Amino acid sequence: MGRSTGLAWGPRLRRAITSFVPLFAVCALASPAHASVRSQPALTGLRPQPAGAGVRSQPAGAGVRSQPATQQAIASALSQTTGLAPSQVTSENVCGPARPGFATCDAEALVRRANHARVRPNVHGGASFTQVFPAGGRGIPSVRPAAAGGAQPEPGTPAWLQQAYDLTFLSQTRGAGDTVAIIDAGDDPAAESDLAVFRSAYGLPACTTANGCFEKVNQSGQSAPLPAPNSVWEPEESLDIDAVSALCPNCKILLVEATDASDYNLDQAVIEAANLHANQISNSWSDNELTPISGTYSFAGSAVIAATADVGYVGGGYDAYPAAFPRVTAVGGTSLAPASGQSARGFGESAWSVDAWGWGASSGCDLAQTKPAYQQDAGCAGRAYSDLSADADPDTGLMVYGSAMGGWWQYGGTSLATPLVAAYEAITGVNGTTPQWAYADSALLNDPVAGTSGDCSPYILYICQAGAGYDGPTGVGSISGAVVAGAPGIGGPSFGSGANNTYTEGVGATTATLGSGVYPNGLETTYYWQYGTTTSYGAQTAPVDIGAGEAPGFATAALAGLAPATTYHYRLVAQNSAGTTYAYDSELTTASPPILAANPSIVGTARLGQTLSANPGGWALAAGPYSYQWQRSPDGWNWTSIGGATGSNYTVGAADGGDYLRVAVTATNAYGGSTATSPGLGPVPPTFMSTAALAGPRWTARPRISADPGRVGDTLTVSPARWASRPRGKVTRVMRCTNTCVAVGSPNTTRYTITPADVGSVLWVRETASTGTATTVVWSSRSIGPVPSPSSAAVVLSGGRSALRNSRGATLAVATITSLSPSGDAAPARAGSRTLALRRAGGVTGPVTAWVCQAGRVHLTTGAPSKCTRRISLRARATVALPAWMSGAVRVVVVRQSR
8 A cells, every 4th residue: 555645545645646647547436435536537548448338358267256255244254253243343554654665564454443443353273274184194284173073264264264265285285395485674573483373373383493484584685683673564574474374384484574664675675585586475565656666576486476555446647566567466355255145165255345444455557567468358558457366354354463463463455465375376386477377277266256446437447346357356366276286175164144154055854955065176076975963973975976177066965864853963075186175064953843832721611511722832833733632631640532522622521520631732844743731620520529529538748758868779768648537549659750750669668669760760659549539649749869870860950051960970961051032142031932952971872861850840730740851862962942831940861771
């Protein structure tokens, strides 16, 4: 963004420049922040436009079309790295305006709009190379993560940029023996130690003076004396060396520090870098002038790469130097974000468009330079730029470390794109002494087709508007590893809106459809999918040959035979003769039958001749009509279905006399049915009995069970209930309750010895007494259990997370209760709003079952213990929607079954 005028940034500068030289103002920058729009003077020196002027030039050799980077996707990336929304941030040039004869750096810091404080990103670090295993073990060794699949990389990290540009294999295996020179102004005393922090955070090999990877010299090529420290340019130097490291960790970095930011001294630093045999010379700075700056920017054997600036198309005869020189690779900027919709690449990319503050990728048409032979665009009679592009949007930029800056910050600008392109040329080995190679290989690059650097004349609209083929903001395309043969590349998540994207196209109860892009990178490539309930996977699809092209193909799979309501891990594996590439681990959860949210109930009175109506309760995921089955029970515990009673209404008949009634409701959807029952209603008075005759015996004291520890082998003492009058008959039973209750031991026993079959269960005493015409059921007021053992565990919780530990203190599983508001956000618990997530602990073998019961409650109608969910087979993870009636604390039990 260099200026020789010394004027302030923004629209004021652009209007001032226009007033100086209106004849050359072939394009005008118009945005919401620019109140005045430059008039269009005569288009002197421009090539004649063919019929249909206003339609952009579309030369042959357009690259692989990129989906646009949508605002939602950019916002998602920004939220991941900073927790902020685009409305809360803007960007700010690091170096500020330059005085005449001086350049400025093109680094843009992400800052808060409210106070312009720089934004600290959320840096989590982690190994960059975990997914690619080159044939023969070449390059930087891959580190297998704790979870075999590894997590998808976060925006702003080396691994994310490598995946987005299909460079992971090349970054891992190539670049050794290549020197990338970085030209900056003034000394950064902590450059080497800061670089060590960045590379360590992302698992990149050390790059030090001692191991020969890093060298810092002055503009004369000497290690001393170095120029005076320049705090303004220090962030630029950190950005440059971190960006080169992100894509070429094997490259040697030569930091050449000019005495100051004058054009002369920066040019001397460029010349010295060439003298020191740098293969690529990265210049993340620019000086916008009316006439070309002096200096040497073309060398045999050295590629000179320069930023085009960050202020969009200014026009008025001004051009960005040295980027506008024909033998210099001019680097434009893009916005890179997760894809929206379906995408083989998995990323969307647009020109980094000029925003309301005037920041965005620059482009130009320099009539002072002869049009190079490699450019075939129609409209600009001189040198058109950019040539090539990479990520420059601060919202999706690189997380950079600098101690002088106070730690980690997020930066963008063409100052990011330029060293990325330099590192890219190093690992691909292209001949970058001129930009000609990019035009020859443009069909293999990514082609951003959306975004703008301003408002140009219709005759050279493509200089400002991104579109198919060559355009000013992005050149012939953005960088892509497809230009070099190598191990397969795997695209980012292929399906979604740009937020929380996934490789899952569709999921049923027992099926799933998966898809991802695969870059064969010029070699015959096959792929297959691995899947299973853990990151050990355990199952895979048959291999499929995707061919040997360069552009990404779509690798799909249709999985069948999956278990409903189960979480699966999966990943894509692609391999060719250069190596094997594993996608990052992903999860999907198969669909579920309807989930109960509120229990069914009965409306009406349990009397002969009365019509009862069923309220089906509340259900999640129910799609079809409900079905009903009315049931009766003599004691409120043992139920049988009533023949033919399958409607929503039921009329009480004589056969129901003395019994309890309830209704079972079944809800269905495409994935199956779920059944829940109402509380019992009754008993129904028979017509030939008086109310007094109907009443069962009245108890005065509940049955009791002794308070022994309750371990396997302990003997419990059972004491029967006491009754106001002697019943005609009574039976006392010990009840073993898991998610259901069954009688154990002998009737009317006074002692019961706990057996291994009782592990994990709760033991109660139930007594049934009868007058001959009516029955009363009473349960003990306390219980024993859950019975502990090394193979079982239980915990009571109402929210949060807790480990389930067995009798020896070992964790068998972890339970987490989450309360959800209607929008899905965390909120205070309410009925029917909670889910329980169970995760099996590592190292636990054999079948594991679990169930959940209401803690400390007794069913008010029947006197039975609290209700429980169905049994759950816990393979790796399971999620249970807690029903509405299960409020407050719940008891979670897991039992490991013996084989």
